[in-house]
Amino acid sequence: MDRVPPRVLSAAVGIAVLALWELLARTVYAGSYRLSPPTLVVVDFFEYRDLYLRNLWHSTKTAAWGFLWGNLAAIALAGVASILPVLRRSIGAIALTVFCLPFIAVAPILRLITGPGNGTPITLSALAVFFTTYVAALLGFDTAPGSALDVVRSFGRGRLAAFRRVRLRASVPAMIAGLQIAAPAAFLGAVVGEFTGARSGLGILTVRALGALHTERIWVIALLSTIVATGGYMVIGALGRWLCPWAPALDVGAVPAARQEPGLLNRMAALLAPIIVVFVFWYAFLWVFQIKPFFAKTPFDVWAELFTNADAAETRSSVFGALGTTLWTTSLGYVAGLIGAVVTAVVFVLIPWLERALMPIAVALRSIPIIVTTPVIILFVGRGLLTTTAIVAVMSFFPTLVNCYAAMNRTPVGILDVLKSYDAGSAAHVRNAYLPTAVPALLASARIAVPTSLLGATVAEWLATGDGIGAVMVIAFTRNDYNVLWVSVAVLTLVAVIGYWLVAAFELRTLERVAPGASR
């Protein structure tokens, strides 16, 4: 087994999976809409080739525009945050809030501004790439060598010169790592934008196919999305290796949380500044686009709807009741995904040939926007609560697996030598080396997975399950009940931000113990 080249092994595994899939679809699942045999999927693609390619092209174009605008905005704001450190926390809060938005419910609100055309998917696509690119760019600017910065300063030049001459150049590897993740994210944003209505594109095609239970079509779309998104990921990765071959591989999903300054006043500022900034943006958004009061809800409208209006109690019970369901199914999937990922990473690190056979597949799956394949999972698992859990589990599983395995693989050789010199067994290796070295990557992945899990859950609920806050939002959307829609978006975003913060706080405390000096 150890001598088979990895490519051959992966190809063999791929073929085996396809064969099993074909077999299952033709036997156990024959006659059901759950699973299409790969051969029929291929046939369907060629039969409706024009339709597929037209819509694929449309979504790809949308994603490309979103990719462009979102990344430009993120890099520009990261630049501002780097040159003017006072603004850092506020800009970071905006970026995080954007990352925590339930995109699927934001789409109808955006559509009020952009009209029925392509504006909403492009905007969502831009929003979807914003956070990771912002984090990556800022990390890149921060990694500029202090000595080089000192040289610029010693010539009496200011921060701007340091930024232009040193930081911008130093940021290229991290920036490319960010853009790499942004490629599938942009595609995800575009397709999610199309889910809620568009003239063409893979998103709307999926929704129609889901309504008609056109199984093959859903599979074709999922595969096409995967190919394009993964293609973008790989092309940018190759570009990165070509541009900066010296730079080590970096995954933005594994970057540790930023450390907070000590002191009560700083803590208060850390808490208040983002809230104020978000409120200012909220009002600015309503004011700039002059949205009609029927559609536009201010933070106070949301508050009134939840606590002071006549039917506030009713709204509360429906929104928070549904939120409870969503949080329950989501946390189940989230925890299952994380635990599964760590266990799989341990298995991979202990059984190298298994890793060589399966890891390339996991890396490919890590790069695909799982949300885009939600309809496939809906078909397969059904429309129950389990669907949400399954989607969230799959979404948190792959990035965590890839990041944790990479971390375990970087266990210092010296530590492994010490263990080996005492003839330590697998269990001792896992306990004393692999698990502890993977902790920072696990926590970083767990933090990033909070908003993405909630996003996946709401998409699944919106499209399929009829449970949870996603369902509340889709009903509000069809009834033009903008009060409930805004309330849900606000509550969900707040929950995601709080979840992110909680994991970040836990991460920082743990890193101090487990990997001192790892946090930024």
Next chain:
Amino acid sequence: MARRGAPVDVVGVGRTFALGGGEVEALRGFEMHVPAGGFSALIGPSGCGKSTALRLVAGLDAPDEGTIDMDGASPDQMRRGQRIGVAFQDPSLLPWRTVSTNIRLALELVGRRHDTGSVDDLIELVGLQGFEKARPAQLSGGMRQRVAIARSLVTEPDLLLLDEPFGALDALTRQQLNDELQRIWTARGTTTILVTHSIPEAVYVADEVLVMSPRPGRVVAHHAIDFERPRTRELLLADEFHAKVEAVSASLHRSEGQVVQLEADDS
């Protein structure tokens, strides 16, 4: 004196690494013989294969040619018998463990986790009292190396392999630890191989100093050191000590010169 170590016989060992497209021949015809309970110091130019040789003896790597025998056992068998203690150039501590739990790691790995008394003794021995609960990141480089040394000693191995364990220490601490090392060695009679860059250190602690040639490394000179033990710091001032240091130094320079000569001949 109780001699409970294992003798080490290395015969005709060669080790070549694949590096990029090419190959690096680290050792060729490497031989060394350390009697049971002996103390040998290995000295040689940087990159000559000292660490490679030590890893082979530790059973962490296998030679491409030649044999290594320890009283009938192979390095791998010794390693599996948990009879070896190693301290490397890089202290390789577990950053999430404290000083005392890092030392205890070795005990846990050999299934003697309750032997905590020896941990405390060793902490005192390497002068880290008061730092039991500190984590590696809170220690200086030299303190970390002392933890690594304590860890290598705590299981009372039959073979102690030290790869420049004092590299990051100041001269004073280094001398202190050399005294301690000598004391431990005298008390326990563990076969010890010490890799070092410091000729006076090698001459001070070892029974025999082996001088290696540049890569591909092999032993080109043996210097028996028969100063009386226990050796004290007065020895450092003695004429015969300086004579020995000069002799080792001269053969080290000769060995470096040899290869320069060879390379000149090649071109």
